[in-house]
Amino acid sequence: MDHQPSPPPHHAARLRDLVATGVRANPVVTVNDPALLARLADPAADCSFEELGFDSLARMELCIWMQVEAGFEVTEGELLDHPSVGALATHLALRG
Amino acid sequence: MDVVAELARCATTADRYRLQIEAENELSPAEIDALHARAAGLPDASRDWVDKLAAMCRRIRDPIQPFRRRALAPEVSFFEGSAPPGAPRALVVAFAGVAKRMMLPLGPFLQGLPADRCDVLVLRDPDRLAFLAGLPGYAADLPALAARIATDLPMARYSGAACIGASSGGAAALAFGPLIGAGVAVSLGGLHPRGMPLRHAATPIDRYVFDALRAGTPKAATRLVCAHGEDFLRDCVRSRLLAMTVPGSEVLVVRGVALHGVVAGLFQRNALARFLEEVLLDGTLPADGAWQP
Structure with missing residues (x-):
């Protein structure tokens, strides 16, 4: 059985916070649901981009935000293969 | 497709x-x-x-707008407009940003341009290196791109040219405009390549290649415009820093726009078509450096 190495917890948490910030800054989709906003803010919770209402337009905006504002290149493929805030953050932490 | x-x-x-x-x-x-x-x-x-x-x-x-798409290469698309033969038409060269788009899906961006006044060449850098290494498989650098376009497109039909680049495509547009004698070259929320978070390239990338290119290009009449949304602070700072490194360039503030790259903000304000026609095709810039949607 293969095991992926775990990213350092503090690094993954920082990245999760960064991705959540990118979600909140998205110009295409505004997350208004208090329950979703609470989960976005909770480091222990996760939100899929689907339930956040992210269509393809919003996903591309997140890719742009991640590169231009946060300095992390995220291809559309990576975003689609890691389809939640937590999964993307973990992926970025492992990718380095 | x-x-x-x-x-x-x-x-x-x-x-x-x-x-x-x-x-x-x-x-x-x-x-x-x-x-x-x-x-x-x-x-x-x-x-x-x-x-x-x-x-x-x-x-x-x-x-x-009845643009007809023709792929010149995987990341090079030519959209032919509808001007009748002999009618004046411009060539617009568009340098896409990191997500390979002009801050909007391509169709809506093109819809902002009148097809009876222009053809549009859309360039996407698949390596996401802001065109610093040209367009892989098509042109090794911007001078080679100018030569390639002169071969692939019917340049004699054009009464003028204009360049536009969004985000990480902005600096390339400013460097490319003088190479093809464009009347105007516009960076929308662009920044100097030195400040871009680029991916690690297989071979070293010269982030000052556009500066060297400009220094070696004979002075042209191209108006070089670094545009940014008034209310998007990062673009404001980046565009003004970019303008400081591009001799002869001017800053254009787009009032009431608070989104990166200007285009989506103009769309929100229902002003994209007017901006593209006035600034890009007519080369009409406000005397006070502020464009009002």
Whole structure:
């Protein structure tokens, strides 16, 4: 059985916070649901981009935000293969 | 690309989004309109997506602009307008940003340009290196791109040229404009390549290559414009820093725009078409350096 190495917890948490910030800054989709906003803010919770209402337009905006504002290149493929805030953050932490 | 057939073959949500993103990066307004006419046969999620794209186009301008798409290379698309033979038409060269788009899906961006006044060449850097290494497989650098375009396009038909680049495509547009004698070159929320978070390249990338190119290019009459949204502070700082490194350039503030790259903000303000016609095609810039949507 293969095991992926775990990213350092503090690094993954920082990245999760960064991705959540990118979600909140998205110009295409505004997350208004208090329950979703609470989960976005909770480091222990996760939100899929689907339930956040992210269509393809919003996903591309997140890719742009991640590169231009946060300095992390995220291809559309990576975003689609890691389809939640937590999964993307973990992926970025492992990718380095 | 037959989007309807390909959507029907998508097995997963991720497949569907991949296809939609690809279509957003490639389809002309007329292709979106045709797809919309067939939307009844699409699954709900894709129908919503097509509805949204088509509505974006219609919101920018009516009627749909009849650009015809022709791929010159995988990341080089030529959109031929509808000007009759002999009528004046401009060549617009568009340098896409990091997500390979002009801060909007391509169709809505093109819809902002009048097809009877211009053809549009859209360039996407697949390596996401802001065109510092040219366009892989097409042109090794910007001078080679100018030469390649002169071969691939009917340059004699054009009465003028203009360049535009969004985000990480902005600096390339400013460097390329003088090479083809463009009347105006516009960076929308662009920044100097030194400050760009670029991926690690297989070979070293010279982030000052555009500066050297400008220094070695004979002075041209190209107006070099570093535009930014008034209320997006990062673009404001980046654009002004970029302007400091581009001799002879000018800063253009777009009032009331608070989004990166200007284009989406102009769309929100229902001002994209007017901006592109006034600034890009007419070269009419406000004397006070502030454009009002």
